[in-house]
Amino acid sequence: AVRVRPDGTEMEFFSWGQRNIVDIAIDPYLNVFTRDNTNDGGGWDIRLSHVMQTANYGYPSQYLNFTQEIMPPLADYGGGSGCGALYFQDARWPQSHSDMLLTCDWGRSEVFSHRLPRHGATFDAQQDTFLNIPRPTDADADASGRLFVSSWKNGGFSFDRPDVGFVALITPEDFIPRPAPVFSELSDEQLVAALAHPADAGRLHAQREILRRPSITTAALLAAARHTTSPAYARVAALWTLRQKDWDGFRSAFTTLLIDPLLREHAIRAATDRRSQLDKALFSPIFSKLDDPDPRVQAATIVALGRCGDLRAAQGLLQAAQRTEAAPAGHADAWRNPDPGRVLQHLAVQALADLQAVDTCLAAIGTPLEQHALAALQRIHQPATVDGLFRKLGSTWDPRRRSELWTALIRLYHREGEFTADSPQWWGTRPDTSGPYYDRQKWAESDRIAAAVKTALQDGNEAQKAELQAILKRHVVNLEGVSDQAAEMVADKPIELPKADPGDPNLIANLPWEQVLARTMAAGAGDPENGRLLFRQQACINCHSFANGQQPRGPHLVDITKRYKREELIESIVQPSRRIAQGFDTWAIAMESGQVHTGFIVLESAETVTLRDTTGIARDLIQDEIEDRVRQEISEMPAGSVGNLTPQQLADLLAWLDTLH
16 A cells, blocks of 8 residues: 655655555554455455554565565455445444444445444454445445445456446435535635544545644644544544644644543654654654553554654664564464454564664564564665674584574575566466565675575584575475475476266256256256365366465365355356456467467466466476466366266355355
8 A cells, every 4th residue: 555645755665564445544543454365366365454654564475475574454355346445434423333444345245334443553344245336346425424436347357248237325314414515615714614624535535624724823733733632533533634734733743742541642653653753852752752651652652753864763672572462363364363362463573673673683683572673674675684694603513593584684685676667477367475575686786695594504413414405495495405496396287177068968068058057047056065076077176276275276265155156156157258256357478489379378477477378287487588468258177077067066166165164
């Protein structure tokens, strides 16, 4: 997520490591939320996240294999297609239907509501169905109290029909929307009072108009922020309006704003909100809140100290990087699990890396803070980092510490490549998720690290050699004469489709499409066990993954029946080119040699593209040797793949798909 000033200046990254963010929702207290998902064909698993400034949510390079380094999600809800999001708050609506996050899921045809109770510096997840509506794409609200939801009904991945979509107007029963005031016509006093407007949209209009008026004083905004009987959201809106309108006035009032427990978090966030306006005089009062009893204040302080750029904060940040609670039990795939106790730790390590706090982190090796220090050091690509790690390595014989030091050094062998016009595909729908980098590039210290690793491999015993080899493999570091870059390949066998008997009138190959659809729909629930056997018999297994954790091969089928209606699945199986799964377009890839390869992309890294053709055979193509790519209109799934089955057998296959969760 990036943010930018309304005039186009001061663009910066807000957070990193998410995929397919179609919308960001912001609540009245500037908490940010979104839904993203995993690789096309890798499950489309929907993550609900509290998006915190400076945080890295791990996609694509850390979430699978370096899970403890990422900011955890609030929840993973399985397969879906997250689209628009809105934090809806209107005090005129019934409490049961207001002050909650709304997220649209195109794949499930539902708008979900989330009431998110606070948990430390973040929130716990909760989800209910707010609205059933075909293919919802977005939601918005106005200052009069009306909620709008857009639908992509009848739409696919093209806009080739005249009857695609509609917008629904949602209001409570017996609710009468009242026109919002013309904010530009309000008096100064009325505008300041409008910061308590019942709707978030109304307050935003008021804030913008206040910023346009020089006649509204700092004193008036301070009074509104300090007005303890006003709603909390009104006081927070007044503070942020003051910060944008009068930076000098805000700085003068800063220490008094810190006294108020409700405003403290927001005063700290506002103090370092703009990198172009940082005041070193505010460092000490901000730093004093690093051990505040409120974890949200601690989180705001950690982020603020990282943005201040003052190395005096480093030792305090190391202390703040300790876990606040044990990790909860959850899904076997750790990256799916919420983990509130890791939030402050993640922010603090990132702040240390942003500060380039090399000396402080090196000094912490050998202390109880060693783990957090090494986590920061392995993100700081400086010669001083490598020098210091080698010094530590030369002065310790503790096997565990030596292993951690080697891990940090090997992690530093690569750095992430810079994104330029000449960069490889950043990134396709199915990028390399092995991590910890996507575009692995060497830097000035890489050869020095490599030489040391080779020496250690020559001098070490078998256990030490095995450990170093494992660290190299995990970090995808291939050293000449050490790592075998040619991965062991299992040869694919071409798909051979069973033949259909042309004399059997009950087979799908011998029936018109309309009868296939009607008979399959009428066949009932089907036999899932027979469907499981048919899945293998029909060679579906060659190109589809059907369980979480499998290496992606083709469209991932877990939760497929949640994303598509029964008739849509029948059409996709019997007439695969009519409805091509998202992310599984057929591509013709022309090589510089003149060869042209056709198939769907299974995996894409900075170096190679893995393409699977209609026979199920996969081949790796070198990125630098690709001349052009052209999208095709025909599916790679072969027509007639179920031609030898009856509609009842197709129903059995669908019944088995319905068990994949």
